Amino acid sequence: MFDLEIRLINMLGLLTIIVIVGLVLDYRNVLKKPMRMGMSLAILGITAGIFLTLSAVLPENDVFGRVFSNTKTTQKVVALTFDDGPYPPYTEQVLDVLKEYHVPATFFVVGQNVEKYPELVKRIADEGHQIGNHTYHHIDLLKANRKDIAKEIDNTNKAILAASGVKPHLMRPPHGFRDPVVMEMMAERNLKVVEWSVMSRDWTNPGVDVIVERTVKKVKNGSIILLHDGDGITSQASRIQSVEAARHIIQILSAQGYKFVTVDEILKKTEDVKG
Numbered sequence: 203m204f205d206l207e208i209r210l211i212n213m214l215g216l217l218t219i220i221v222i223v224g225l226v227l228d229y230r231n232v233l234k235k236p237m238r239m240g241m242s243l244a245i246l247g248i249t250a251g252i253f254l255t256l257s258a259v260l261p262e263n264d265v266f267g268r269v270f271s272n273t274k275t276t277q278k279v280v281a282l283t284f285d286d287g288p289y290p291p292y293t294e295q296v297l298d299v300l301k302e303y304h305v306p307a308t309f310f311v312v313g314q315n316v317e318k319y320p321e322l323v324k325r326i327a328d329e330g331h332q333i334g335n336h337t338y339h340h341i342d343l344l345k346a347n348r349k350d351i352a353k354e355i356d357n358t359n360k361a362i363l364a365a366s367g368v369k370p371h372l373m374r375p376p377h378g379f380r381d382p383v384v385m386e387m388m389a390e391r392n393l394k395v396v397e398w399s400v401m402s403r404d405w406t407n408p409g410v411d412v413i414v415e416r417t418v419k420k421v422k423n424g425s426i427i428l429l430h431d432g433d434g435i436t437s438q439a440s441r442i443q444s445v446e447a448a449r450h451i452i453q454i455l456s457a458q459g460y461k462f463v464t465v466d467e468i469l470k471k472t473e474d475v476k477g
């Protein structure tokens with residue numbers, strides 16, 4: 203009858219009711235002394251709603267469960283991650299750049315694309331890169347029920363395993379969106395939820411120089427960098443800017459002394475450092 207799951211959408215629904223009740227109490231002059239209880243309740247409800255929404259969408263926020271958006275380390279290491287592929291010809295072009303510079307990366311692949319291009323997923327694994335799950339249809343998990351979330355994750359893991367022989371233990375929810383149920387379902391499957399600390403909005407194709415500049419200026423020791431070799435499931439946009447930007451980012455950061463590692467490797471570098 204009632205869906206009592208701790209979903210973001212349910213919590214926001216409940217808070218909306220609380221805000222309305224608060225405003226009605228205030229309007230009807232109820233509970234106004236010694237302070238305006240109704241208005242206070244409404245303000246509290248709005249604040250809680252903003253807090254919960256930010257907890258679901260901000261990449262570095264651990265409120266709904268542990269996510270990995272960077273590593274605190276004194277070592278000059280960074281992890282390049284590519285989302286939404288495999289997507290020819292851009293995934294091959296990214297792989298060619300990575301090969302040229304002997305740089306490992308992590309690819310968060312979309313299950314539907316994996317089934318279309320299994321040979322690309324095999325190439326990713328064969329060339330020493332890490333593969334993570336990015337759902338089957340690149341859906342917003344906040345709007346999906348448990349059954350659909352399970353299908354999205356499990357079918358993608360199956361497709362990746364069939365294509366590459368690798369069973370992923372990393373998961374990046376589309377857009378980074380998660381709530382307590384999403385986090386619980388990842389934990390049940392021993393999937394680490396990986397977000398990012400550096401993003402350039404490369405998917406909007408703002409220009410190679412812009413992608414490079416936005417990325418390089420934000421990079422610190424232990425950063426996880428988000429780029430895209432794919433375009434969700436619509437697979438229409440060019441990713442040539444991201445490919446070219448990846449080359450420049452590798453050149454610039456290497457010259458600054460940074461070493462590129464996979465997400466697994468960077469998470470092992472955690473140290474108890476400030477900042």
Ligand SMILES: [Zn+2]
Binds near residue numbers: 336376
């Ligand atoms: Zn994505």
